[in-house]
Structures are given as C-alpha cells and as structure tokens.
Amino acid sequence: MNSPGTSRFGRRTFLLAAGGAALPLAAACNPFGSSTRATTTVTADAPPPVDALPNLIATTRFHLVRIDAAIAADKTAAKQLTDIRSDRAEHLKALEDELTRTSGVTSPAAPSDAVQRVEVPQDPVDIMALVRSDAANDQLLFNDALLTCTPFRAALYATISACLASHRAVTA
Amino acid sequence: MTSPQSTEEPTARSGSAGSTEPGTSAGTAPVAASVPVASSQAPGAIEERALKLLRAAVSVEHAAIWAYGLISAYSAKDADLIRTNRNGHIFRRDAANDRIAAAGGEPVQPRAAYNLPVDVVDVESARQLARIAESDCAKAWRAVVGGTDSPDLRTFALSGLSDSAVRLAMLRKLSKLTPFTTPFPGKTG
Numbered sequence: 001m002n003s004p005g006t007s008r009f010g011r012r013t014f015l016l017a018a019g020g021a022a023l024p025l026a027a028a029c030n031p032f033g034s035s036t037r038a039t040t041t042v043t044a045d046a047p048p049p050v051d052a053l054p055n056l057i058a059t060t061r062f063h064l065v066r067i068d069a070a071i072a073a074d075k076t077a078a079k080q081l082t083d084i085r086s087d088r089a090e091h092l093k094a095l096e097d098e099l100t101r102t103s104g105v106t107s108p109a110a111p112s113d114a115v116q117r118v119e120v121p122q123d124p125v126d127i128m129a130l131v132r133s134d135a136a137n138d139q140l141l142f143n144d145a146l147l148t149c150t151p152f153r154a155a156l157y158a159t160i161s162a163c164l165a166s167h168r169a170v171t172a
Numbered sequence: 173m174t175s176p177q178s179t180e181e182p183t184a185r186s187g188s189a190g191s192t193e194p195g196t197s198a199g200t201a202p203v204a205a206s207v208p209v210a211s212s213q214a215p216g217a218i219e220e221r222a223l224k225l226l227r228a229a230v231s232v233e234h235a236a237i238w239a240y241g242l243i244s245a246y247s248a249k250d251a252d253l254i255r256t257n258r259n260g261h262i263f264r265r266d267a268a269n270d271r272i273a274a275a276g277g278e279p280v281q282p283r284a285a286y287n288l289p290v291d292v293v294d295v296e297s298a299r300q301l302a303r304i305a306e307s308d309c310a311k312a313w314r315a316v317v318g319g320t321d322s323p324d325l326r327t328f329a330l331s332g333l334s335d336s337a338v339r340l341a342m343l344r345k346l347s348k349l350t351p352f353t354t355p356f357p358g359k360t361g
Contacts (some may be wrong), residue, residue: 154326
C-alpha cells in the first residue's frame with residue numbers, strides 16, 4: 001500500500017513544473033525582454049478634390065452645340081435662341097480663360113463638326129423645352145460647384161448660374 | 173442709384189424667415205429661379221468681410237424696395253409684376269438682416285429716401301428705374317458670393333443674385349429690350 005503523503009507531493013510538484021513551463025510559452029511573451037514591434041496606424045491620403053471646371057466646360061460646350069441645332073431647326077425662335085447662344089458662348093470663353101489662368105492648361109479643342117452634330121426635336125415647343133432643360137441642368141451643376149471652390153470662381157459660377165436662371169425665365 | 177452705406181439706426185428687425193420666397197417668381201418667372209434656401213437653419217458666424225458685404229447688400233435691397241414704391245405710382249399696368257418684385261426684395265432684405273443679427277451684427281435700417289439715377293416721369297422711366305435697382309442688387313449679391321468661404325452664405329447670396337437676374341430679364345422683356353438676358357448678371361464693368 002502506498003503512502004498518501006508521498007503520492008500527493010509528487011503530483012503537486014509535477015503540476016507546478018508543467019504549468020510554470022507552459023504559461024510563458026502559451027503567452028508567447030518574454031517579460032524581461034524588450035519588444036521592438038510597435039503598432040502603427042496608416043491612414044491613406046484623401047484623394048485630391050475633383051475640379052468641376054473641366055466638366056462645366058464640357059457641358060457648356062455640349063449645350064452650345066444643342067442650341068446651334070435648335071437654331072437650325074426652329075427658325076421662328078432663332079433670334080431668341082441666338083441671344084441665348086451668345087450668352088453661352090461668353091460663358092464658355094470665361095470658363096476656358098479661368099482654366100488657363102489657374103492651371104495653365106488650355107481646354108481641349110472641341111470635336112469636329114461631324115462629331116458634334118446632335119439631334120433635336122422638330123416641334124418648336126419641344127425644342128424650347130430642351131433648351132430650358134439644358135439650362136436647368138447646367139444651373140444645378142454650377143450651383144453645386146460654387147460651394148467648394150475659391151471665392152473668385154464662386155462669383156464666376158454664381159453669375160453664370162444666375163444667367164441660366166434668366167434663360168429659363170425668358171424661354172418659359 | 174443706391175449707396176451701400178446707409179445711415180442705419182441699430183434697432184432689431186423682426187423679419188420673416190420662411191424657407192421659401194413668397195410669390196417672387198409668380199410674376200417674373202414661371203420657373204424657380206434660385207436654389208432653395210433653408211433660412212430656418214442657424215447661419216452661424218460670418219466672416220468680417222462677408223458681413224460687411226452682406227450689410228451692403230441689405231442697403232441695396234432697402235433702396236430697391238423704396239424704388240419699387242415710387243415705380244408703382246407710374247406703372248399701374250405693371251402692378252402685379254411690381255408687387256411680386258417688391259415682395260421678393262422685402263423677403264431677401266429680412267432674411268439677410270436675420271442672418272446679420274444671428275451673426276451678432278446690427279441689422280441694417282433703411283434711409284428715409286434715396287437719390288434717383290433717372291427722372292421717373294412715365295411708365296418707361298419707371299421701368300428703367302426698376303432695371304437699375306435690379307442691376308444694383310445683382311452686383312451686391314455677386315459681391316457677397318465672391319466675398320465668403322461659407323457654402324451656406326454663398327447659396328443664400330446666389331438666390332439673391334439669381335432672383336435679381338430673372339427680374340431684370342423679365343423687365344427687359346417687358347420693355348422689349350433685346351437681348352433680354354445678360355451673360356454675367358451682377359458683374360461690374
């Protein structure tokens with residue numbers, strides 16, 4: 001028959017030894033060492049703000065082409081549409097000048113006439129509605145753009161937006 | 173016609189602060205001329221330069237309101253248009269004065285009278301005065317847009333500029349002055 005005291009001591013010693021060895025291994029750490037690893041958070045740079053100006057130039061140019069087509073299709077409203085075209089041409093020039101002034105980049109040349117030809121409705125009422133719709137769409141673009149640009153550009157965009165509002169009014 | 177510097181008395185004005193402009197586009201434009209302005213939201217602080225420009229714009233609005241009072245006496249057949257235009261200026265003036273007060277400034281008060289750039293003697297000279305008043309307002313609001321970095325104030329000033337541009341175009345159309353529109357309303361020179 002075994003002595004109970006001898007058996008209990010042996011089991012306790014074994015458990016202490018095993019636990020003492022396993023614990024640092026399980027924790028995978030060295031309490032007396034110095035870690036050279038550091039947690040760093042890398043935040044990606046925000047993308048640069050998108051300049052609305054090239055898009056405004058493109059849409060203004062497109063609407064000019066549509067007004068040209070409208071003038072050709074509706075002789076009865078040619079005078080009024082020609083006045084509107086004159087305003088839009090001035091807008092395009094001012095926008096292109098602003099692009100050149102601020103970035104030194106010249107606006108890309110307009111496509112050739114063959115590429116620019118667009119279809120417009122034949123009904124004079126529909127033609128005028130199209131012109132109004134273009135003015136309304138462009139007005140929204142300028143309204144959005146003026147919120148996040150320089151004060152100089154904001155004034156330019158605002159005055160073009162106001163002109164487009166007047167185009168919508170006189171063609172209604 | 174107008175001078176942006178007014179001899180205002182610093183008393184509080186209780187202006188209207190609706191979120192839409194009442195009746196300004198009915199007679200002048202069948203379409204919404206300007207972007208909607210949520211004047212119920214607190215405008216907050218305004219840069220010092222922008223505040224000065226905003227006060228100048230209110231002074232010009234005061235002058236336009238005064239001018240339309242005179243115009244109405246000579247242009248009875250344009251009564252609806254004149255009333256609509258005048259209401260638009262009253263709304264704009266009050267909303268702008270509310271913003272000035274909210275920013276801690278003193279609301280701008282009107283003068284007793286203003287110098288006239290034209291002798292108003294008949295319908296056409298009355299319409300001419302209306303066109304000058306709208307042109308002055310457009311210039312003042314364009315200056316506000318270009319004098320602030322605040323998107324909220326830019327949007328508000330844009331509404332003033334757009335409304336005046338539309339009124340000016342409709343007044344030119346009424347007088348059969350072509351072209352009805354101008355490419356850069358409010359631009360000086």
